[in-house]
Amino acid sequence: MHAYETSRIALPLKPAQPASYGSAPLQPISFFPAGSEIYAQGEKAGAFYQVEFGAVRVYRLLADGRRQISAFHLAGETFGFEAGTTHHFFAEAINATGVRVFRLAAGTDMSHQLLPLALKGLTRAQEHLLVLGRQNAIERVAAFLIDMAERQGGLRQIELPMSRMDIGDYLGLTIETVSRVFTKLKEKGVIRLLNLRCVEIVKQDVLSNMGE
Amino acid sequence: MHAYETSRIALPLKPAQPASYGSAPLQPISFFPAGSEIYAQGEKAGAFYQVEFGAVRVYRLLADGRRQISAFHLAGETFGFEAGTTHHFFAEAINATGVRVFRLAAGTDMSHQLLPLALKGLTRAQEHLLVLGRQNAIERVAAFLIDMAERQGGLRQIELPMSRMDIGDYLGLTIETVSRVFTKLKEKGVIRLLNLRCVEIVKQDVLSNMGE
DNA sequence: CGCGACTTTGAATCAACTCAATGTGAGTGG
DNA sequence: CCACTCACATTGAGTTGATTCAAAGTCGCG
Numbered sequence: 001m002h003a004y005e006t007s008r009i010a011l012p013l014k015p016a017q018p019a020s021y022g023s024a025p026l027q028p029i030s031f032f033p034a035g036s037e038i039y040a041q042g043e044k045a046g047a048f049y050q051v052e053f054g055a056v057r058v059y060r061l062l063a064d065g066r067r068q069i070s071a072f073h074l075a076g077e078t079f080g081f082e083a084g085t086t087h088h089f090f091a092e093a094i095n096a097t098g099v100r101v102f103r104l105a106a107g108t109d110m111s112h113q114l115l116p117l118a119l120k121g122l123t124r125a126q127e128h129l130l131v132l133g134r135q136n137a138i139e140r141v142a143a144f145l146i147d148m149a150e151r152q153g154g155l156r157q158i159e160l161p162m163s164r165m166d167i168g169d170y171l172g173l174t175i176e177t178v179s180r181v182f183t184k185l186k187e188k189g190v191i192r193l194l195n196l197r198c199v200e201i202v203k204q205d206v207l208s209n210m211g212e
Numbered sequence: 213m214h215a216y217e218t219s220r221i222a223l224p225l226k227p228a229q230p231a232s233y234g235s236a237p238l239q240p241i242s243f244f245p246a247g248s249e250i251y252a253q254g255e256k257a258g259a260f261y262q263v264e265f266g267a268v269r270v271y272r273l274l275a276d277g278r279r280q281i282s283a284f285h286l287a288g289e290t291f292g293f294e295a296g297t298t299h300h301f302f303a304e305a306i307n308a309t310g311v312r313v314f315r316l317a318a319g320t321d322m323s324h325q326l327l328p329l330a331l332k333g334l335t336r337a338q339e340h341l342l343v344l345g346r347q348n349a350i351e352r353v354a355a356f357l358i359d360m361a362e363r364q365g366g367l368r369q370i371e372l373p374m375s376r377m378d379i380g381d382y383l384g385l386t387i388e389t390v391s392r393v394f395t396k397l398k399e400k401g402v403i404r405l406l407n408l409r410c411v412e413i414v415k416q417d418v419l420s421n422m423g424e
Numbered sequence: 425c426g427c428g429a430c431t432t433t434g435a436a437t438c439a440a441c442t443c444a445a446t447g448t449g450a451g452t453g454g
Numbered sequence: 455c456c457a458c459t460c461a462c463a464t465t466g467a468g469t470t471g472a473t474t475c476a477a478a479g480t481c482g483c484g
Contacts, residue, residue: 016455037480128456136471136472137471137472166478173473174471174472174474176472176473176474177472177473196480196481
């Protein structure tokens with residue numbers, strides 16, 4: 001993990017939020033530039049992470065380079081506990097990202113804090129299995145947009161911090177197919193593309209009914 | 213949940229294994245006939261389960277009936293904690309199945325025991341995302357067979373307690389495609405079908421290299 | 425302004441699907 | 455014990471939705 005740990009320099013004040021993870025001492029924030037690695041498959045896991053700003057992708061690779069992104073993590077969300085002792089996945093900053101690192105001190109029991117996070121992640125993953133296993137391209141993109149909207153407070157306008165490639169690798173589609181579906185939804189008046197990374201959901205109901 | 217709780221009748225002796233989940237009192241075994249429901253989506257969750265014998269499928273449905281099986285659970289495996297307070301999934305016995313039920317007594321903290329199980333389930337689900345998102349039919353079936361073999365002690369001969377339909381709904385394929393892939397693997401001499409529910413893995417290495 | 429990376433669009437291909445027919449095997453009752 | 459049945463599985467033929475390959479378009483940034 002290579003990042004600029006600046007908490008003691010730029011952020012000497014202890015923010016309120018991380019206090020929710022209790023006993024651990026002051027948690028430093030690490031900065032990751034766009035595309036940089038937060039942790040790698042095979043690395044030993046000794047921490048979990050909370051996104052302060054920016055966005056993170058967690059993924060696995062096949063030997064021939066095929067990639068499956070298993071989750072995106074936006075500001076406020078927590079990740080990195082998917083492993084017992086060793087990471088089975090890669091985590092990368094999508095954009096310039098700040099991450100609060102919670103190191104798991106040996107002997108400290110965090111299962112209380114971690115269990116709800118793990119269960120939430122499990123439910124998320126299992127719901128995504130349904131999308132990948134049984135939904136077509138339009139349904140997948142619709143499910144993705146609805147999910148992103150909900151996680152951004154249910155606003156009509158949503159930010160997509162990731163590229164079409166990332167979206168494709170999350171939804172099990174090619175970038176071309178993702179692009180074609182965006183175009184089709186745009187033509188139907190379901191969404192509007194304000195720019196490449198910003199979508200307005202015009203017909204929430206139509207989008208929701210695609211996911212079933 | 214409708215099952216025959218017979219532990220006090222047929223199994224008065226306390227087996228050794230469940231003692232690993234500690235403080236709870238004697239855990240009854242429930243019997244579920246083939247196809248019966250163990251819990252349903254929307255039911256409130258207040259227990260987790262360990263398969264004693266038989267096999268279980270956990271799945272979700274779309275409104276139009278499409279089904280995605282997110283996991284199979286064989287003898288010795290634990291499931292049912294995928295929810296905070298409410299189940300998001302259905303669980304059914306595939307065959308005649310015995311399940312040890314661990315009720316979560318209010319006030320009792322099981323996070324210690326549950327966290328490793330949740331993490332294992334999370335890792336499993338995320339690995340399955342890669343299969344569904346990025347692998348073709350042959351690779352999916354190969355991954356499935358390897359997984360089943362490992363979970364049955366790495367033996368050459370493996371039992372498939374589930375139907376082709378179940379396998380298809382787990383792998384995001386149709387029964388026809390599953391059947392065609394089995395035939396192709398058989399023709400290549402990679403596997404042998406002793407009967408519908410029993411497979412012998414002849415070329416372990418070939419099968420393993422398909423999954424990448 | 426011009427470069428480079430990303431995205432969109434188009435045309436042809438292909439893997440998996442649908443629909444349909446046939447095959448198989450476990451369980452039942454005559 | 456055998457014939458019958460029914461559910462499940464396999465095989466075949468034709469279709470289709472997503473992919474691949476290729477070209478054109480767009481955006482951000484130095």
